[in-house]
Amino acid sequence: MESGGALDQLDPQLLEALQLDGRTPFSRLARRLDVSERTVARRYQRLRSLGLRIVGQPVPDRLGLVRWLLRLRCTPDAAGTIADALARRPDTTWVTLASGGTELYCALNTRSADERNALLLRKLPRTPHVLSVSAHCMMRIYVGTTSTWHATRFRPAAPAVDSGAVAGRSGPLTGGSGTPTVPSGSSAASATPLTLDATDRVLFAELARDGRATLPELARAAGRSPSSVQRHLDRLRTEGALSLSVDFDPELLGYHMATQLWLNVAPAHLRTVGETLATHPAIAFAAAITGPSNLVASGVFRTPADLYDYIDGHIGPLPGIQSIETAPTLREVKRLAPALP
Template structure:
C-alpha cells in the first residue's frame, strides 16, 4: 500500500471477493491475469494485517428476522463504553460512534417479535447514561448488502465481473437445520474458512456443510461481503445521512441513491426520517458537493441531517479477531 491506500491489484482482489467471497484463488487469479501464488500471497497479507476480511453476512428476512437501525444519545464520556458493549453483542451488526462523541448508531438483527427483555424493548432504554433512543425499522434496502458498494466494487471490467458473479437462484426457500447457527457464526468470523474447519465447528460432515452452505447462499439467507476501511479506498470521511422525503418520491429517491458512488448503504425506514444512507467522501469539500449537488437535485427531499462517523467499532456482525 502506498500513501495508506490499497494499490490497484488489492482493489481488484477486493472487488473479486465482493462478487464471490469463496471463489478459489485459482479462479480469481485467472480473472485478474496473475498467478495463483500472487493472489494467495496478497490475500493472506491483507487478512493477517487486518486490512481486509471476507465475512459471511446472514440476511434477516429468510431467517425470520428484521433489521433495526438504532440511534442512541448518551451523556458525555459514556458513548465509547456503551458502544464497546454493544459491539460485543451477537445481535448487533454495525456499531459506530458519531461526531460529537455523544451519539451511537448501530444496526441490530432481531426476531420478528422481540421478547420483552430483548435489546430493543428492555435493555437499551434502561441503560444508565443513555438519554435518548430512536429505533428505525428497515423496510427496503436500495444500496449495500449483496450488491456491495460502488466505491469498493468498481475495480474490475464488465467481462471480469461476469466471470466471477454468482447468478442468484430463484424459488429456493431457506429451511433451517440444527447446525446452521454454528455454521453462520463461523462464516461471520471468516467467510473463507475451509470445509474442515466449518465441519468441526458445526459438528457435521464436510459433505453436509457443503450442501448447507449452498442452500444458505441459494436461498438468499447468506451472502459474503468484504470488510475494509473506507479510508484505504480513498474515502476517509464517512457519514450517515437522515433524509426526510415526500412519500411519493421515496422510491425514486432511494433508487437514485443506489446509483451514487458515494453511497455505501441506503434504505427506506420507519421513524422520524424515512430514508437513511451511509456515504464515503474524500474530504469536507467532496461531502459538501455531494450534499449540495447530488442530494440537492433529488425531487422530494425535504430535509437532510448529516452525522459524520468518528469511529466504527464493528462491521458486518462480528468483531475482527
C-alpha cells in the same frame, strides 16, 4: 509491491472481486485480474494483515428477523462506554459513534417482540447517561447488509467477475457490499422464513469467523461430509439467506469521511430515491426506515469537499428531497458482525 508498502491498483481490484463473491477461488481471481495465482495469494494475505475480513452474514428477511436501527443520544462522558456495551451484544451487527461523541447508532436484528422490547423498553431507558433513544425499523434495504464501502467505486479499473466464475456455486451473485441480489422487501425476501438446522447454524458461525473457510474445514466443524456441507451452502445462498461481505478499513484506501445521511423524502419519491442511492458508488448502505427521517444512508468520501459535492450534485437534484441531516462517523466500534439470535 508484493508485501509491505502502500496499496497499489491491484489491491482495490482484488477487493472488488472479493466483494462480488468472497469465496471465489484464487485461481479464478487470478484469471480475472490477469495475474498469477501466487500473486493473488500474496496480496490476499497482505490485505488480511491490514485487517481484511470476509464475513458470512445472515440476511435478516430470509430468516424471519426484523432489522432495527437505534439512534441514541448520550452524555459525552458515557457514549463510548455505552457503545462498547452494545457492541458486546450478540444481536447487534454494527455500532458507530458520531456527532461530537454524544450520539451513537446501532443496528440489530430481533426475532420477536419480546427480544425487541427487552432492549428498547426495559434496558436502554434505564441505562444511566442515555438522554434519548429512537428506534427505526428498516422496512426495505436498497443496498448493503453492512459494509464499509461499495465495490463499484473501483469498477472502471477492475475486470468484472461473472457469475460462471464461481466454483461450486448455484446461488445469486452478491452486490457491491455483499448483499444478495434478491432485494430486501422483495417478494422473495418476504417469503416464508427459511428454517435452519444444526448444520446451517454451525456454517453461519464458522463463516462469520472466516467467510473463505474451506469445505473440509466446514465439514469438520459441522461433523458432516463435504458433499453435505456443500448442499447446505448451496441452499443458504440460493435462498438468499447467506451473504458474504468484505470488511476493510476505507481509510487505507484514502476515504476519510464516513458519514451517516438522514433524509426526509416525499412518500411518492421514496422508492426512486432509495434505488437511485443504491447505484451511487459513494453509498455503502441505504434503507427505508420508520420515523421522522424515512431514508437513511451511509456514505464514504475522501474529504469534506467530496461530501459537499455529493450532496450538491447527487442528493440535491433528486425528486422529493425535503430535508437532509449529515452526521460524520467519529469511530466504528463494531462492524460487519453476524447477528443470528
